[in-house]
Structures are given as structure tokens and as C-alpha cells.
Amino acid sequence: MFGQRGRRWAGIATALVTGGALVLAAAGPAAAEPATKGVARAVPGTGVTLKLDGRAQKTSALALELKDGTVPVFCIDFHTPVARDGEYAEGTWGESEVKNLGRVQWVLTHGYPNADRAKLLAAAGATLPAGLPDSRRDTLLYFGTQTAVWHFSDGITLGDWERGLTAAAEYDVIRRVHDYLVRNATDQPEPKAELSLDPASATATTGGRAGPFTVHGPAGEIALKVEGGRAVDAEGRPVGTTTNGGRFWLTATAAGRVTVTVSAPDSVSFGRVFLFSGGKNAKQKLILGGSTGTSVNADAAASFAAAPASPSPSATPSGSPSPSPSPSAASPSPSATPVESSSPASPAPSTSPASNGGGLPLTGSPVALAALAGLALLAFGAVAVLLVRRRKVHFTV
Numbered sequence: 271m272f273g274q275r276g277r278r279w280a281g282i283a284t285a286l287v288t289g290g291a292l293v294l295a296a297a298g299p300a301a302a303e304p305a306t307k308g309v310a311r312a313v314p315g316t317g318v319t320l321k322l323d324g325r326a327q328k329t330s331a332l333a334l335e336l337k338d339g340t341v342p343v344f345c346i347d348f349h350t351p352v353a354r355d356g357e358y359a360e361g362t363w364g365e366s367e368v369k370n371l372g373r374v375q376w377v378l379t380h381g382y383p384n385a386d387r388a389k390l391l392a393a394a395g396a397t398l399p400a401g402l403p404d405s406r407r408d409t410l411l412y413f414g415t416q417t418a419v420w421h422f423s424d425g426i427t428l429g430d431w432e433r434g435l436t437a438a439a440e441y442d443v444i445r446r447v448h449d450y451l452v453r454n455a456t457d458q459p460e461p462k463a464e465l466s467l468d469p470a471s472a473t474a475t476t477g478g479r480a481g482p483f484t485v486h487g488p489a490g491e492i493a494l495k496v497e498g499g500r501a502v503d504a505e506g507r508p509v510g511t512t513t514n515g516g517r518f519w520l521t522a523t524a525a526g527r528v529t530v531t532v533s534a535p536d537s538v539s540f541g542r543v544f545l546f547s548g549g550k551n552a553k554q555k556l557i558l559g560g561s562t563g564t565s566v567n568a569d570a571a572a573s574f575a576a577a578p579a580s581p582s583p584s585a586t587p588s589g590s591p592s593p594s595p596s597p598s599a600a601s602p603s604p605s606a607t608p609v610e611s612s613s614p615a616s617p618a619p620s621t622s623p624a625s626n627g628g629g630l631p632l633t634g635s636p637v638a639l640a641a642l643a644g645l646a647l648l649a650f651g652a653v654a655v656l657l658v659r660r661r662k663v664h665f666t667v
Contacts, residue, residue, distance in 0.1 A: 276539055277466070280353065281567060285406040285607070286559070289609065290646075305359045305360045305361070305382060306336065306337070306359070306360040306463075306538050306542075306563070307336075307357055307359045307360070307547070308334040308336040308337075308357070308544060309334070309335045309344065309355060309356065309357055309358070310332060310333075310334055310352055310353055310354055310356055310358055310556065311333050311334070311335055311336075311340070311354065311355065312330050312331075312332060312354055313330060313331040313332065313333050313342075314390060315405065315409075315411065315516075316330045317329070318330070318407045318409065318410075318413050318436045318440075318444070318508065319434065319435045319436050320417065320428065320429075320435060320436065320444070320664065321428065321429030321430065321431075321432065321435060321476070322348075322417075322420070322426055322427070322428065322429070323426055323427055323429075323609045324427075324429060326432075326435060329413075331409060331412050331416075332344070332345065332352065332556065334358065334544060334556065334558065336538065336562055336611075338538070338562040338563050338564070339562040339627075340526065340560055340605075341540075341559065341560030341561065341562050342382070342383055342412065342558075342559035342560050343556045343557065343558055343559055343560075344378070344415065344416050344419045344425040344556065344557050344558075344559050345416065345419070345420070345423075345554055345555075345556060346366070346368045346371070346374065346419060346424075346543070346555050346556065346557045347368065347423070347424070347554045347555040347556075348420050348423070348424035348426050349424065350499050350551075350554045350555070351553065351554060352552060352554040353361070353548070353552075353553035353554065354594070356546060356547070356548070357546075357547040358544040358545060358547060358556060359521070359544065359545060360463075360538070360542055360543070360544055361543045361544065361545040361550065362460070362543060363460045363543055365545065366541070366543045366545060366550070366555050368423050368555060369422070369423065369545070369637065370423060370459050371422075371423070371460070371541075371543075371557070372456075372457030372459070372486075373422040373455040373457060373458075373502075374419050374422050374423060374455075374541075374543045374557065375454050375457075375458035375459070375460070375461070375489070376451075376454075376455040376457070376458045377415060377418045377419055377422070377451045377452075377455055378415070378419075378489070378540045378541055378559055378617060379458065379540075379541075379555070379597045380393075380451060380454070381411070381414065381415030381418065381447070381451050382408065382411035382412050382415045382447075382559070383408070383411075383412075383560055384490070384558060384560075386539060387407065387408075388410060390411060390447065390450075391447075391547070393412075393448040394414070394443075394447045394449070394450035394451075395446055395450070395451055396414075396442070396446040396447060397416045397443075398410075398443060399437075399439040399440060399443075402440075403472045404492065406440075407570075410440055410443045410444050410447070411443075411447060412559075412570050413444045413555070414443065414444045414445075414446070414448045414451070415447065415451065415559070416446045417444065417448040418447070418451035418452050418455070419557070420556035421448070421452050422455065428444075428445065428448050429528050430445075430614060431445070436444050441590070447650050457508025458514075458515070458541075459486075459514055459515040460541065461487070461488050461514050461539045461540070461541040461542060462486055462487050462488065462490035462564060463488065463537050463538065463542070463566075464487065464537070465485075465486070465487035465488065465492070465531070465532060465533070465534050465537075465567060465568040466486045466487065466567040466568050467484070467485060467486075467568050467569070467570040468483065468484045468486065468571050469483065470569075470571075471570060471571050471572065471573070472535075472571075472572045472573075473573045473574075473575070474522075474569075474573075474574055474575075474603050475574060475575050475576070475577045475578075476522055476523060476524060476525055476574050476575070476576055476577050477521075477523075477577050478521070478574075478577075479502065479506075479519040479520070479521050480519060480520045480521070480528070480572035480573075480574070481517070481519035481520055481572070482504075482515070482518065482519050483517065483518055483570055484515070484517050485512050485513070485514060485515065485516045485517070485518075485532055485568075486514065486515070487514050487532070487534050487566065487568070488514065488534045488536055488537055488538075488539035488561065488566065489513070489514055489539040489540050489541045489550070489561065490513070490514075490534065490535070490536065490539055490540070490561055491510055491511050491513065491534075492511060492512050492513060492514070492516070492532050492533065492534045493510065493532065493533050493534075494509065494510055494511060494512060494518065494530055494531075494532055495530065495531045495532075495533070496520065496528065496529070496530045497528070497529050497530075498526055498527055498528040498529060499520050499521050499522035499523075499528035499574070499576075500520070500521055500531060501518045501520055501521075502518065502519050502520075502521055503517075503518060504519075506521075507605075512532070512610065517625070518574075520572040522572070522574040524574070525573070525574050525575055526569055526573075526574055526578040527573055527574070527608070528571065528572045528573075528574060529570070529571045530569065530570050530571070530572075530663065531567055531568070531569050531570065532567065532568050532569075532570075532664070533565060533566070533567045533568075534564055534565065534566050534567075535561075535565050536557070536561035536564075537563035537564050537565070538561065538562050538563035539561040540557075540558045540560055540561050541557065541558060541559065542557070542558045543555065543557050543558075544556045544557070544558065545660035546650075547563075555664075562633075590616075595615070609629055
């Protein structure tokens with residue numbers, strides 16, 4: 271009997287498992303896009319001599335040639351030689367195994383080339399030598415940023431100026447930018463090539479806030495475009511831009527749907543790591559200082575329901591229409607101490623049962639009656655149980 275039914279159910283189970291596997295395979299993620307690749311180049315005319323970890327060392331700036339342009343790049347692997355003119359492929363922070371990249375990201379955000387040059391110099395308290403060309407200014411800002419990056423990625427110390435190093439006035443600019451960036455750095459999230467919002471949808475009532483929505487995407491400024499309402503920050507102030515890891519809320523003054531689109535101009539942004547294609551540990555590891563690539567977008571929405579109507583205020587009892595049992599009756603005193611009166615007062619209306627002949631209310635009567643009723647029910651139940659038991663005995667003997 272089991273043979274035929276068992277084989278039939280086994281066939282059905284096999285079909286279900288096979289079909290489920292096919293569905294899962296069809297629903298799996300799409301194949302990842304190939305990693306962005308570039309070639310490391312030395313930047314001509316950017317040489318400096320710095321005291322790094324107690325030794326005078328000559329170095330120059332680096333850039334990475336990518337399909338969409340050439341951008342500044344920084345070393346995050348001080349003790350390994352760079353593969354100049356070698357191919358690098360985009361990786362992740364985890365793959366690089368470089369420490370403190372969250373702090374490095376802050377340095378890149380507030381250093382060269384992403385910060386306004388004049389504001390960066392002012393924040394660092396640095397003064398450029400008179401007549402310095404812009405190209406040399408950018409070199410000094412680059413190495414102020416690079417030495418701060420090395421501080422976090424490799425623990426490299428920028429030493430004090432001495433003879434044989436870059437000119438003292440230029441060295442001072444590098445030192446001040448380095449100190450400002452190191453002193454203020456905090457952890458920042460890893461930038462992503464794609465852009466997304468979490469959650470993709472939310473609900474709220476009019477007058478309230480839907481969210482928060484958290485942005486995950488490239489580094490740099492991310493624009494917000496809202497239709498049907500507005501975006502606000504945690505304090506309720508309107509916002510039109512945010513950054514990777516930023517949060518905002520949506521609000522509306524009427525019931526309906528509010529949509530938001532976030533957009534970033536560069537999918538390959540500063541803070542993305544690049545590893546040598548011939549082996550990630552064979553040559554120096556790099557991190558982008560600039561951004562390039564294509565624009566990316568993401569959408570989210572919030573549904574707002576009308577706020578519930580406020581309940582109407584309860585009617586306040588009036589003191590004039592209902593006659594008082596006694597002209598001299600007054601409201602109870604807020605004091606907990608009884609006040610004696612020279613004349614007996616009329617009894618106040620009460621929800622207690624009727625009094626016994628006009629005396630004190632029989633407040634104990636309902637309790638007594640309830641107790642007697644309960645005892646009667648118990649007695650009745652006991653008798654019923656005895657009768658049932660006797661009847662069972664009669665039928666089973």
C-alpha cells in the first residue's frame with residue numbers, strides 16, 4: 271500500500287523542490303557589473319621632500335586615469351611601492367585590509383581637492399607664500415592631505431622642518447593642513463557606487479513626519495528633489511541636499527503621496543579603494559581623492575493620511591438648572607478633614623442603593639447579597655455534581 275502512494279508523493283515532492291530551485295535561481299541577483307579599472311600615473315611638477323617617520327623622503331603626487339577622466343589618488347600603503355603605469359581595479363574597504371579608512375574618508379571630504387581651497391587654508395590657519403602659483407598651492411594642499419591620510423592608514427609621522435626639505439614657508443602650509451585634518455577627523459561611512467534610500471517607502475499622518483530615510487551612495491553632495499511635500503532634517507528644517515549616510519524626513523500639509531528623488535553626479539567617488547590588478551598586496555593600495563563616473567539616482571515615497579479629527583470637548587455641567595436638595599448645600603471641601611455643622615444637612619444624591627428608612631446608606635447590602643448568591647450557586651453546583659456521579663455509578667454497575 272505504501273509503495274504506490276509513497277512513490278506518488280515522492281514524485282510530487284521532487285517536482286516541488288525542482289520547481290522551487292528554478293524559481294530561486296530566476297529570482298537571484300543580477301550579475302555584478304565589472305569593476306572599474308584605471309592606471310596609476312605620477313603627476314609631473316609636484317615633487318616635495320618631507321620628513322616622514324624620521325627620514326627625509328622625496329615624493330610626488332599620484333593620479334588615476336579612469337575611463338571617464340583622471341582624478342587625484344592617495345596612497346594608503348606607505349611601505350609598499352606604487353605600480354606606476356600599472357593597472358588598478360576598484361575594490362572595497364574590507365578587501366584592502368587598511369585600517370582607519372573611516373577617518374581617511376573624513377580627511378578626503380575636508381581636504382584637497384574636495385574642500386574649497388581658500389576655506390581649507392583658513393580652517394588650517396595657513397598662509398601661502400607670496401606669488402605662489404595655483405599649481406604649487408594645489409601641490410601643498412595635496413601633501414597636507416596625503417600626510418594626514420598616512421597618519422591614519424600607516425601611522426606615519428610628519429616631522430618638523432629642517433634644512434634639505436621643501437622650502438620652510440611651503441612646508442609650514444603642508445604641516446598646518448596636516449594638523450588640522452588629523453585633529454578633527456571622525457569616522458565616516460564607506461561610499462558606494464550605487465545610490466539607494468532606506469526605507470523605500472513610509473507612512474505618516476498630515477502634520478507628522480515620515481521616515482527617517484537614510485541615504486547610501488557615493489561620497490560628495492547628493493541632491494534631493496521632493497514632490498507633494500518637503501524634506502526636513504531632524505530639527506524640522508527644510509533640506510535640499512545630503513551626503514552618504516545622511517538622514518531626512520518627509521512632511522506634507524495634505525493627505526496624499528510625497529515622492530523624493532536623490533541624485534549624485536559621480537558614481538565613482540572619492541573614498542573608493544583601488545587595488546593592483548596583479549595582486550592586491552603586491553603593490554601599493556590607493557584611494558580616490560576625486561570623483562568621476564556617471565550620475566546615479568534613487569527614489570522613495572511616503573503616503574500621508576488625514577489626521578484624525580480632534581474629539582469634541584465634553585460638556586461641563588452647569589450649576590444652575592438642577593435644583594439642589596437643600597438651599598444650604600455646598601460643594602465638598604478639598605480638605606480631607608471632616609467639617610462639623612451645627613445643623614443637619616440634607617443627604618446628597620448618591621448612586622448607592624436606597625437607604626434604610628432615611629438613615630445611613632446600606633453600602634454593605636450589595637456585597638452581602640452577592641455573597642449569598644455566590645454561595646447558593648456553589649451549593650447548587652455541588653448537588654449537581656453528586657447527582658451526575660450517582661447516575662454514572664448506576665449505569666456502570
